[in-house]
Amino acid sequence: MPVDPMLQGLVAGFAVEAQEVVQKVTMDLLELEREGLETDALTKLYVRLGRHLHTLKGSAASLGMQDLSDIAHKLEDALAPLKAHPQKMPRPVVDVLLHGLDLFLLRAQAHADGRGDALPDPAAALAQLVADAPPPEEAAAAGAVPVAPAEAAPAPGPGLAEPASLQDALPESADAGWRVSSWQVTALMREVERLREVRLRIEERGRELERVAQLLAKQGLLAETAEARTALSGTARSLRTDGEETSDIVDALEDGLKAITTRPVRTILDPLQRMVRDLSRQLGKEARLSVVGAEVSLDRRLLEKLQGALVHLLRNAVDHGLEMPADRERAGKHHEGALTLRVEQQGNLLYLEASDDGAGIDVESVRRMAEQRGVATSEETARLNDNQLRDLIFRPGFSTRSDVTDTSGRGVGLDAVRASVEALQGRIEVASTPGQGTRFMLTLPTDLGSSPVLVVRVLEQLVGLPMLAVEATQLARADALRLGKRRAHLEYQGQLVSVVDLGARLGLRALAPPAEGQPLLIVQSGGKRVALVVDAVVGDRDLVIRPLPSEVRDVPAWQGAATLSRGELLLICRPDWLVTETVQVQVTAQRRALVVDDSLTARALHRAMLEAGGFTVHLAASGARGLERLATDTYDVVICDLDMEEMDGIQLIARLRERPETASLPVILVSAHDSAVARERGLRAGADGYLSKRECAAGRLLAEVLDVMSRRGSRA
Amino acid sequence: MKVTPRTLEETQEAEARELLERRAARLREQGESTVEEAVHWIAEFPLGEERYALSLESLRAALPLKMVSAVPLSAPHVVGVLRFQGHVLAALSLASLLGGHGWRQDPAVLLVVDRGDGELCALDCEAIPRPTTLPMSAVEAARARAEGAVMEVFTEDRQLIHLIDLKRLFSATRGTGARHAR
Numbered sequence: 001m002p003v004d005p006m007l008q009g010l011v012a013g014f015a016v017e018a019q020e021v022v023q024k025v026t027m028d029l030l031e032l033e034r035e036g037l038e039t040d041a042l043t044k045l046y047v048r049l050g051r052h053l054h055t056l057k058g059s060a061a062s063l064g065m066q067d068l069s070d071i072a073h074k075l076e077d078a079l080a081p082l083k084a085h086p087q088k089m090p091r092p093v094v095d096v097l098l099h100g101l102d103l104f105l106l107r108a109q110a111h112a113d114g115r116g117d118a119l120p121d122p123a124a125a126l127a128q129l130v131a132d133a134p135p136p137e138e139a140a141a142a143g144a145v146p147v148a149p150a151e152a153a154p155a156p157g158p159g160l161a162e163p164a165s166l167q168d169a170l171p172e173s174a175d176a177g178w179r180v181s182s183w184q185v186t187a188l189m190r191e192v193e194r195l196r197e198v199r200l201r202i203e204e205r206g207r208e209l210e211r212v213a214q215l216l217a218k219q220g221l222l223a224e225t226a227e228a229r230t231a232l233s234g235t236a237r238s239l240r241t242d243g244e245e246t247s248d249i250v251d252a253l254e255d256g257l258k259a260i261t262t263r264p265v266r267t268i269l270d271p272l273q274r275m276v277r278d279l280s281r282q283l284g285k286e287a288r289l290s291v292v293g294a295e296v297s298l299d300r301r302l303l304e305k306l307q308g309a310l311v312h313l314l315r316n317a318v319d320h321g322l323e324m325p326a327d328r329e330r331a332g333k334h335h336e337g338a339l340t341l342r343v344e345q346q347g348n349l350l351y352l353e354a355s356d357d358g359a360g361i362d363v364e365s366v367r368r369m370a371e372q373r374g375v376a377t378s379e380e381t382a383r384l385n386d387n388q389l390r391d392l393i394f395r396p397g398f399s400t401r402s403d404v405t406d407t408s409g410r411g412v413g414l415d416a417v418r419a420s421v422e423a424l425q426g427r428i429e430v431a432s433t434p435g436q437g438t439r440f441m442l443t444l445p446t447d448l449g450s451s452p453v454l455v456v457r458v459l460e461q462l463v464g465l466p467m468l469a470v471e472a473t474q475l476a477r478a479d480a481l482r483l484g485k486r487r488a489h490l491e492y493q494g495q496l497v498s499v500v501d502l503g504a505r506l507g508l509r510a511l512a513p514p515a516e517g518q519p520l521l522i523v524q525s526g527g528k529r530v531a532l533v534v535d536a537v538v539g540d541r542d543l544v545i546r547p548l549p550s551e552v553r554d555v556p557a558w559q560g561a562a563t564l565s566r567g568e569l570l571l572i573c574r575p576d577w578l579v580t581e582t583v584q585v586q587v588t589a590q591r592r593a594l595v596v597d598d599s600l601t602a603r604a605l606h607r608a609m610l611e612a613g614g615f616t617v618h619l620a621a622s623g624a625r626g627l628e629r630l631a632t633d634t635y636d637v638v639i640c641d642l643d644m645e646e647m648d649g650i651q652l653i654a655r656l657r658e659r660p661e662t663a664s665l666p667v668i669l670v671s672a673h674d675s676a677v678a679r680e681r682g683l684r685a686g687a688d689g690y691l692s693k694r695e696c697a698a699g700r701l702l703a704e705v706l707d708v709m710s711r712r713g714s715r716a
Numbered sequence: 717m718k719v720t721p722r723t724l725e726e727t728q729e730a731e732a733r734e735l736l737e738r739r740a741a742r743l744r745e746q747g748e749s750t751v752e753e754a755v756h757w758i759a760e761f762p763l764g765e766e767r768y769a770l771s772l773e774s775l776r777a778a779l780p781l782k783m784v785s786a787v788p789l790s791a792p793h794v795v796g797v798l799r800f801q802g803h804v805l806a807a808l809s810l811a812s813l814l815g816g817h818g819w820r821q822d823p824a825v826l827l828v829v830d831r832g833d834g835e836l837c838a839l840d841c842e843a844i845p846r847p848t849t850l851p852m853s854a855v856e857a858a859r860a861r862a863e864g865a866v867m868e869v870f871t872e873d874r875q876l877i878h879l880i881d882l883k884r885l886f887s888a889t890r891g892t893g894a895r896h897a898r
Contacts, residue, residue: 506788551806599822608792697764
């Protein structure tokens, strides 16, 4: 039925409004289908449902879309007998109403697109709708005790023109706002990020000024420096005020941008309720989806891209995760399976968790199917632990279904989910307990927001820890530590907490118990706690955590990186990785090498060569740092750059030869100088070997290391 | 010889024809020489004892090698991460990626390159590369011959250049963390 051309402009707005109203009706219907609702709640739901349907009918009629008005009217008819005696809505009625709503929306959209003329006559669809509906007496006779009509205001009588809020749904007139393209908003976001970095720099300058003022005070010439100190302190105070104002501006800009670019997660999660309901019915299962954090507002583009991944995860949970109701009851579970979507935003990181209380992932079945489908070879699966086997479900072509159904079995699903999450520079992980359920965890970066981060130092490496995970900081005291053969524990609040040395965990040094007075951070994640040993606590910062590039995104230790005030990057550690028990690798038999070089790339290259040769490699960026490492750790060989600032290789060797513990330690000098004189000078200084960079480039390093170690060994 | 005087129109017409013929000849000449001189622009640099090169169109920037943060527990070919135009990039050891063992001098430069899949990364290098050209025909022939990520191309003066195909290099290393062999 064609719409009056005069009204066509309003129909698009109506379609949008109708979509929102239909979504509300759907949610109410799903609620009415559940058991255990109080009669008051039922009454309110029925009244609200009636109002919404009536709004749809009135609005459609006022725009001349009689077909839509008729559909809404039929739906009201189906609802009427139950509304008179509020009770749990029988499933067939819910089905009819949901089907009618689908029909309504399809036709509304067709009208909005100007395809109203091409729509088939609604009579057949309406007749089918009526035929599908149970007779009124049957629908009403569901055994519930009739209750008094609701106290709430009754719905307006049929035929009255509903004061539909069409005005709200009208498209904004051209001069009511601005049309802004997404790149302009993105550019603004980048500027806000730059402003945030400026604020960091201002804070850093303030701290530097305070340090200078303190240094002046330590000179002792108090009277002579009094004026300068007063001026410096005044400038530092002004700078602090400027920093706070910048911070306020950043917050205000971010709030404004958020209002423009975000919408509540609810807008994509609510439609999933219907999807879960329909799919579980189709499969003969029962499921209920709970959403936590639906009010969180996120970038609209991110939400659109996430929707597909969430649909996949939930369909998977219903199809593969949840058991049939009878099986669940036999296993001592409620017949209705519980699905939970949890959304949480911390700073500029979004955490999304989709879990079910189903059967969990059967690792053996995953192994078998992966081999059968050629996703992995039996040699490969034999080498994998349970977690790695579970991760096979993300590989292309994987499915545990042996048959292809409408829902699954085509081996397309979780690999697509992972691809879409990775396209958003996020990561996805899975955890599962047999018989108890499965949990998919998605971590995604968002454009706006910053996170409080505690910056710590381990050797020369700065590391960031999300402040939310840091429960407390304290200094190590011998009386609070319990040292075992393999690991240490800290007595904390009446409990023994495992002590984890961050340096050892990151492979930067050998494991050693904390020294007296060394900083300990109590880090918690997922209900687990550890006492983290660091060398220094640098301070807290408010930072934007950016995703890592693909080359390092899979390193489980790191969540992302943030820019510090001088432009350098700070790696942010994942608290859940820190609290995870690690398999104790027997490294006693492995040879250990220390590489001392002030070139980052030379250190990386030597490390690669030596690790390939079976060495455990530690790195030091200067002679002084090298000596520190050698004072606490033992090594089989040292590879040292000859030309370093402050302390060169010759000086380092001299210091090593002075100490009895390192006097006979094999040392190989590496230098860009390839002359006989340089070689002779190095060997005379006490080096066991000398390699030019040219020789290293020719692949001589490992052979020279083994040769030198063997010579030293035979001499000993 | 009898000279027939030409009218003004005839003279102008003849001049115009000559001019057009000269232009056409010049254009034909240009077309032929373009085919002969078809070249592939490269950024050439030493690696160990050999000469390597990247396609110049994949090169986005050359930066001093500083402000790189090491990433503990990463793959051996990862030198660290750095910030470039608001993004976090991985700095990778080119020598390690190519299965080499080192440089003659410590790298002082990072080359920001397009990996061939739209993503950027930085590769270490001894010095800022030299822009130069290779005959396109030699590059095409080498590409057809090569199976790995490094193609051996001879310059006109018979110098051997190892031309790196970044797309092949990164598709070979993706997910494995392993270095690439020729």
